[in-house]
Every structure is written in C-alpha cells, then in structure tokens.
Amino acid sequence: MSIRFSLINSILNKEEQKSVTSPKATAIFGENVFTLKTAREYLSDDMYKSLCGSIKSGKKIDRNAANQIAIGLKAWAESKGVTHYTHWFQPLTGTTAEKHDSFFTLKSDGTPIEEFDGATLVQQEPDASSFPNGGLRTTFEARGYTAWDPSSPAFIMEIGGSNTLCIPTIFISYTGESLDYKAPLLKALDALNKSAVDVCNYFDKNITRVTATLGWEQEYFIIDEGLANARPDIIQCGRTVFGASPAKGQQLEDHYFGSIPERVLAFMKDFEVEAYKLGIPLRTRHNEVAPGQFECAPIFEEVSIAVDHNTLLMDVMERVSYRHNLRVLLHEKPFAGINGSGKHNNWSMSTDTGINLLAPGKTPKTNLMFLTFFINAIKAVHDYADLLRAAIANAGNEHRLGASEAPPAIVSVFIGEYLNKVLDEIEARVGEKFDEQDEAILKLDIHKSIPELLLDNTDRNRTSPFAFTGNKFEFRAVGASATCANAMTVLNTIMAETLANFKVDVDKFIEKGEKKEIAIMQTLQKYITESKKILFDGDGYSEAWHHEAERRGLTNIPTAPLALDAMVDKKTLHLFKKNNVFTHSELEARHEIELEKYIKKIQIEARVMGDLALNHIIPAAINYQNKLLTNINGLKTLGFKEADYAGQLAILKDVSKHLQFIYEQTNALVEARKIVNKIEDTRTKAIAYCSQVKETYFNKLRYHVDKLERLVNDDDWTLPKYRELLFLK
Ligand code: ADP
Numbered sequence: 111m112s113i114r115f116s117l118i119n120s121i122l123n124k125e126e127q128k129s130v131t132s133p134k135a136t137a138i139f140g141e142n143v144f145t146l147k148t149a150r151e152y153l154s155d156d157m158y159k160s161l162c163g164s165i166k167s168g169k170k171i172d173r174n175a176a177n178q179i180a181i182g183l184k185a186w187a188e189s190k191g192v193t194h195y196t197h198w199f200q201p202l203t204g205t206t207a208e209k210h211d212s213f214f215t216l217k218s219d220g221t222p223i224e225e226f227d228g229a230t231l232v233q234q235e236p237d238a239s240s241f242p243n244g245g246l247r248t249t250f251e252a253r254g255y256t257a258w259d260p261s262s263p264a265f266i267m268e269i270g271g272s273n274t275l276c277i278p279t280i281f282i283s284y285t286g287e288s289l290d291y292k293a294p295l296l297k298a299l300d301a302l303n304k305s306a307v308d309v310c311n312y313f314d315k316n317i318t319r320v321t322a323t324l325g326w327e328q329e330y331f332i333i334d335e336g337l338a339n340a341r342p343d344i345i346q347c348g349r350t351v352f353g354a355s356p357a358k359g360q361q362l363e364d365h366y367f368g369s370i371p372e373r374v375l376a377f378m379k380d381f382e383v384e385a386y387k388l389g390i391p392l393r394t395r396h397n398e399v400a401p402g403q404f405e406c407a408p409i410f411e412e413v414s415i416a417v418d419h420n421t422l423l424m425d426v427m428e429r430v431s432y433r434h435n436l437r438v439l440l441h442e443k444p445f446a447g448i449n450g451s452g453k454h455n456n457w458s459m460s461t462d463t464g465i466n467l468l469a470p471g472k473t474p475k476t477n478l479m480f481l482t483f484f485i486n487a488i489k490a491v492h493d494y495a496d497l498l499r500a501a502i503a504n505a506g507n508e509h510r511l512g513a514s515e516a517p518p519a520i521v522s523v524f525i526g527e528y529l530n531k532v533l534d535e536i537e538a539r540v541g542e543k544f545d546e547q548d549e550a551i552l553k554l555d556i557h558k559s560i561p562e563l564l565l566d567n568t569d570r571n572r573t574s575p576f577a578f579t580g581n582k583f584e585f586r587a588v589g590a591s592a593t594c595a596n597a598m599t600v601l602n603t604i605m606a607e608t609l610a611n612f613k614v615d616v617d618k619f620i621e622k623g624e625k626k627e628i629a630i631m632q633t634l635q636k637y638i639t640e641s642k643k644i645l646f647d648g649d650g651y652s653e654a655w656h657h658e659a660e661r662r663g664l665t666n667i668p669t670a671p672l673a674l675d676a677m678v679d680k681k682t683l684h685l686f687k688k689n690n691v692f693t694h695s696e697l698e699a700r701h702e703i704e705l706e707k708y709i710k711k712i713q714i715e716a717r718v719m720g721d722l723a724l725n726h727i728i729p730a731a732i733n734y735q736n737k738l739l740t741n742i743n744g745l746k747t748l749g750f751k752e753a754d755y756a757g758q759l760a761i762l763k764d765v766s767k768h769l770q771f772i773y774e775q776t777n778a779l780v781e782a783r784k785i786v787n788k789i790e791d792t793r794t795k796a797i798a799y800c801s802q803v804k805e806t807y808f809n810k811l812r813y814h815v816d817k818l819e820r821l822v823n824d825d826d827w828t829l830p831k832y833r834e835l836l837f838l839k
C-alpha cells in the first residue's frame with residue numbers, strides 16, 4: 111500500500127479522542143506570567159515600585175534594583191519548576207528566538223550553584239550573527255545584544271515537561287540599531303502617546319497618557335500531521351504548490367460557523383489552556399469559510415502586549431498541534447482555489463482616563479474629540495497608503511491580497527453610510543464662518559445615532575482593507591503568518607505624525623484669534639477634503655473598483671517586491687526619522703531583509719516544485735502510462751480494434767502531453783532561476799524572481815500537474831490530495 115493510503119487508513123482507524131475537560135480559564139489565567147500581582151509577592155516595596163515606574167514611564171532600572179528583581183524572578187520561577195531561562199525576542203526572521211541557559215553554574219572554586227543575577231536579566235549576547243541584519247552588522251562585528259523590556263512581563267514556557275523562564279527583550283546591534291520588530295514598535299507607540307496626548311488636551315487636560323489597543327483575529331488551517339508529512343511542499347513552504355481542487359470545496363459554505371470536528375476541538379481546548387496560563391485572553395473560536403480553516407481571537411490589549419501574545423500564540427499553537435498529530439498552517443494561502451488566511455488587526459487608542467478615542471461620545475465635546483481622532487486616522491491612511499501597503503507585503507500575502515476573498519492591494523477606508531454623511535455635512539460647510547454657538551455642527555448628534563451606526567456596521571463591508579467597525583478600525587490586509595508588529599509600527603507612527611501636524615494646523619488658527627473648537631472644525635474640514643478619495647464603501651473585490659481607484663489616483667501594487675519600495679522612499683525616511691522610530695540605515699536594512707526573505711521563499715518554492723515534478727508527479731504518470739500500455743497491448747494481441755481501446759489511447763496521449771510539458775517547464779524553471787540568481791542588486795533580483803520565476807512558471811506548471819492529478823489512476827498518485835488534506839480529520 112502506498113504511503114498515502116496507509117496514512118488515510120491510520121486516520122480512519124485512529125483511536126477515539128478522549129474528551130478532556132479543561133480547567134476553568136479564570137483558575138489558570140496568567141499563572142505562568144510574572145504579573146504585577148506576582149511581582150508584589152516576590153519583590154520588596156522599593157523594588158516593586160521601581161519595576162512599576164519602569165513599566166509606566168520606561169525609566170531605566172539601576173543595577174542594584176535589577177539584581178533584586180532578578181532574585182525575585184528566580185524565586186518565583188523555581189517555585190514553578192523552572193531550571194532554564196532565556197531572553198525571548200522577535201528577530202527579523204518573523205518568528206521568535208530563544209537560547210536557553212541553565213540557572214546552573216560553577217563558582218570559581220568549582221562549587222555548583224544556581225544563579226540568575228541582574229546583569230543576566232538586563233542584557234544578553236546571543237550568538238546573533240545568523241539573524242538577518244540587512245548589512246547593519248558587518249561580519250567581523252557580528253554582535254548584537256538583547257535588552258530586557260520591562261513593559262512586557264516575563265513568563266514561563268512549558269515545553270515537553272521542561273519549564274523555561276522567558277524574559278521579553280528587544281534586540282539591538284552594538285551600534286544601537288534595532289534588529290528586531292519590538293524596539294521600533296515601542297518607539298512608535300511612544301511617538302503616538304506624545305502627539306495624541308497633545309491633541310487630547312484640547313478637550314481634556316486630565317489626559318496624560320494615550321495607548322494604542324489591538325485585538326487580532328488569527329485565521330489558520332489544521333490538517334492531519336501524517337498527511338502533511340507526505341507533502342514536501344507543506345513541510346518546506348507551508349503551502350501546497352500543486353493540488354487539484356476537490357469536487358467539493360467551499361462552494362456550499364457549510365463550514366463557516368459549522369460544528370468544529372472533535373479532534374480539532376481537542377486541539378483548540380489544549381492550546382487555549384496553554385494560552386490562558388500565559389495570560390493570553392482568548393475569547394473566540396470558530397470555523398472559517400474554507401474547509402479545514404479556523405479562527406481564534408482574544409480580547410484586545412495594549413498593542414505591545416497584544417503583539418507579544420500573538421507571536422507567542424502562533425508558537426504555542428504549533429507546538430500543541432504536534433501533541434494531537436495535527437499540523438497548523440499559518441501561511442496566507444496554503445491551498446489554491448479556497449480562501450486564504452488573514453490576521454485582522456482591530457485597532458484603536460485609549461486614554462488613561464478610560465476613553466476609547468475611536469468611540470463616538472455622549473456629549474458634543476466628546477463627539478468632537480471622536481471626530482478629531484477618526485478623521486485624523488483617515489487622513490493618516492490617506493497620506494501613507496503606500497507605506498501601509500508595504501507593511502503587509504510578503505511572498506505569502508501576495509497570493510491572498512486581491513484574490514477575491516481578501517482585500518485588494520488597493521488601500522481604502524470603509525466608514526459606512528452614516529459617518530460618510532457626517533463628514534459630507536462638515537465638509538459642505540467649508541468657508542462658512544462657525545461661531546461657538548453653532549450648535550448644529552458642534553452637536554453632531556452622533557450618540558443618538560449609535561443604533562443606526564452599529565446597524566451600518568453589523569452589515570459591514572468585508573471587502574475593505576481598512577474598515578471602521580463602530581469603535582475601532584479593522585486593518586484586514588495583514589497576513590496570517592505575519593507578526594502584527596510591522597503593521598502596528600507603521601499605523602501608530604503615521605497616526606502620531608498626522609496628529610502632530612494636526613496640532614500645528616489647529617494652533618495656527620488659534621494664533622489668528624479663532625476659538626479652539628472653531629479652529630479644530632476648520633482643520634477637520636480641510637483634512638476631509640484632502641483625504642476623502644481614500645473613502646470607499648463599495649465592493650472592494652469588484653473590477654469596477656480597480657478602475658475607480660485608478661481614476662482617483664490610488665495606487666494598486668499587486669506584487670510584494672514593488673510594494674516594498676514605499677519602505678524607503680523620501681517621505682517614509684522623513685516620517686520615521688522625525689518620529690524617532692527608524693533611522694535611514696535601519697529602514698534600508700529592513701527593506702533589504704524583506705526583499706531577501708521574498709527571494710528565498712520563491713526560490714524554495716521553485717525548488718520544491720521541481721522536486722515534486724520529478725520525484726512524484728512524473729513517476730506517478732509513468733506508472734499509469736505503463737498500465738495503460740499493458741492494457742492496450744494486451745487488447746491488441748487479442749485482436750481488438752483501435753476503436754475498442756480508443757479511450758485508453760486518448761488518456762495515454764493526454765498523460766504524455768502533460769508529462770512532456772511538465773518536464774520541459776521544470777527544466778526551463780531551473781534555467782530561469784540560474785539567470786536570476788546571477789543578479790547582484792537585491793531589489794532587481796526580487797522583482798526578477800517575481801516576474802521571471804514565479805509569474806512565468808508557477809501557474810503554468812501547476813496547471814499541467816493538476817490536470818495530471820485528475821487523469822492519473824488514484825492508486826498511483828502519491829501526494830495526499832486536497833480532499834484528504836482538507837476534509838479528513
Ligand atoms: P468581530 O470583528 O468578529 O465582529 P468584535 O467586533 O467583537 O468581533 O471584535 C473583534 C476584535 O476586536 C476582538 O479581538 C476585540 O477584542 C477587538 N476590539 C474590540 N474593541 C477594541 C478596541 N477598542 N481596540 C482594539 N481592539 C478592539
């Protein structure tokens with residue numbers, strides 16, 4: 111029996127999953143996190159205060175305090191069976207990195223002790239030379255260090271019975287450049303805090319801090335591990351490069367919110383338990399549209415914590431899936447012909463006085479504050495649409511964006527009918543002189559219309575990449591495998607920049623003697639006029655929108671290498687420098703790294719395609735050809751006429767035709783790669799990989815392979831088919 115059939119067999123004969131009852135979420139929530147509550151138990155008053163101060167204001171913790179905190183941390187960790195610790199960070203590979211060290215050490219006289227001091231807590235020097243750095247660290251100085259980030263609490267990771275204390279850190283080079291996703295994100299949030307507080311103070315002097323909030327929705331596929339292992343493309347690329355659509359795909363849409371298969375549910379319950387222990391507040395789980403596709407989402411948190419939690423959860427999901435002999439696929443497009451996976455980023459801002467700045471208020475004054483932040487967000491997206499597009503560009507998302515199930519590569523903003531009317535009304539009054547008594551405009555009675563507003567939004571537009579959903583924006587174009595950090599760094603920086611400029615503009619009016627509210631209204635009017643072309647409520651999947659967007663002058667860059675250009679254009683360099691998020695060299699390095707990642711991904715996919723074609727597809731076709739030949743020859747010897755085996759002959763010819771084509775194209779693909787590999791300049795090379803390798807060969811090759819899959823005897827086909835990958839659990 112071929113491996114494919116024995117795998118199918120073992121799924122069918124697998125042991126019944128025993129349903130385990132999970133502990134109550136509240137009983138275990140955060141038990142593996144060094145929360146402030148835990149810190150209170152393990153630290154002296156002074157040390158506790160010092161830690162809190164550092165979390166709140168980013169104040170540096172001195173050596174002595176660090177030592178004391180390290181002692182407390184170690185005591186807590188040891189009480190939970192921890193033997194090792196690691197600095198946990200988010201390098202530019204897009205995954206997480208850890209290097210475990212033991213508390214165990216030897217003193218100079220050889221006495222064994224368990225040790226963890228302040229210096230080890232605060233700083234580590236991982237052997238960093240193999241992390242991507244885009245040329246920031248030359249090879250002879252391939253050193254970087256990880257530095258403790260007290261704003262994200264330490265946690266304990268339980269892996270295979272071994273417990274490790276993880277210290278969240280940022281990763282920087284010796285010359286001070288960021289080498290990770292976390293450090294720039296923290297800087298962006300800092301910039302936002304400053305300019306948002308300034309603008310808030312027009313309305314409320316009590317506001318002293320603004321944090322951005324993020325609630326992500328993680329989509330993923332789950333397949334049987336055995337079947338996955340029999341697909342080299344899934345193992346090496348995270349997606350299938352070949353595979354004919356099954357007779358039943360997602361056309362019946364019977365999977366969406368359907369009942370979750372038992373085996374998958376057991377997996378979900380299991381990773382939820384791990385997540386709760388780590389303080390990840392998961393709330394929702396359900397089936398997604400495509401067969402085999404699911405989603406989970408937490409309650410929103412402060413952006414930096416939410417980003418950590420998402421990164422951590424992706425890791426946890428992967429590890430827990432092995433316990434269930436399942437494999438989780440986070441790729442943006444694991445299967446052609448059915449939906450891909452995204453990671454919606456629900457984003458808002460909130461004040462230390464407890465106000466959600468993107469929620470319509472209850473009084474005219476708070477409504478004006480809402481409108482201010484709402485309109486500034488639209489303006490930010492309008493002004494930096496290309497940069498937002500760049501933030502979500504990668505090889506995986508290239509398959510998904512615009513694939514008639516995911517938002518198009520054109521950035522636009524959905525705000526719904528009611529708010530469109532409100533903006534029109536404000537704009538229509540351009541040139542009119544407002545005075546303070548102008549009730550109509552200041553009293554834009556949004557609160558009374560909240561039901562209408564929500565109605566508008568429950569029916570909200572699923573085709574928009576950036577949609578207002580009642581009290582937050584939902585950035586829907588982020589890919590499922592990506593860290594949210596990139597998107598969040600960009601979004602919060604452009605918001606910071608827009609708000610800072612807004613303050614300058616408003617102050618100009620005020621200096622001219624305008625009343626504050628009037629100055630704000632005038633500026634908002636101007637912003638609406640300047641940015642309304644980004645607003646679009648129609649069907650983002652439609653052909654008509656592509657034409658309309660072009661007419662409006664909105665950019666539409668379908669491929670990743672070109673979309674990434676916006677990372678390093680003049681406007682972007684200025685933006686990030688001004689807001690102290692990235693220096694020019696950091697941005698250029700990151701751009702280089704993204705391009706390199708793209709090149710490598712396409713290169714690997716191309717190789718895997720070649721391997722599969724030569725080692726799986728063509729041999730399967732030959733086996734089937736031989737069967738047909740034996741059959742035809744046998745019939746011939748018995749005196750059958752050609753008309754009697756015309757069907758066999760036709761199939762044989764068809765199989766041969768596709769086989770020849772696959773052989774030729776596979777060779778041509780290898781040649782194309784050789785040429786492209788000689789290109790020195792990274793950007794040119796990435797563009798060439800996209801057009802001369804991927805676009806020229808991938809779909810063509812796939813077409814013929816998928817045709818063969820439909821023609822060839824099922825017994826001879828070695829690769830698990832879509833219907834098995836998607837439906838067998
Ligand atoms: P859906 O998008 O499925 O309708 P919800 O609107 O309830 O679901 O929320 C989706 C996500 O948005 C959740 O993770 C939720 O916590 C998050 N969310 C809700 N309010 C905010 C907010 N103010 N800031 C950021 N995220 C939020």
Ligand code: MG
Pocket residue numbers: 327454584
């Ligand atoms: Mg949503």
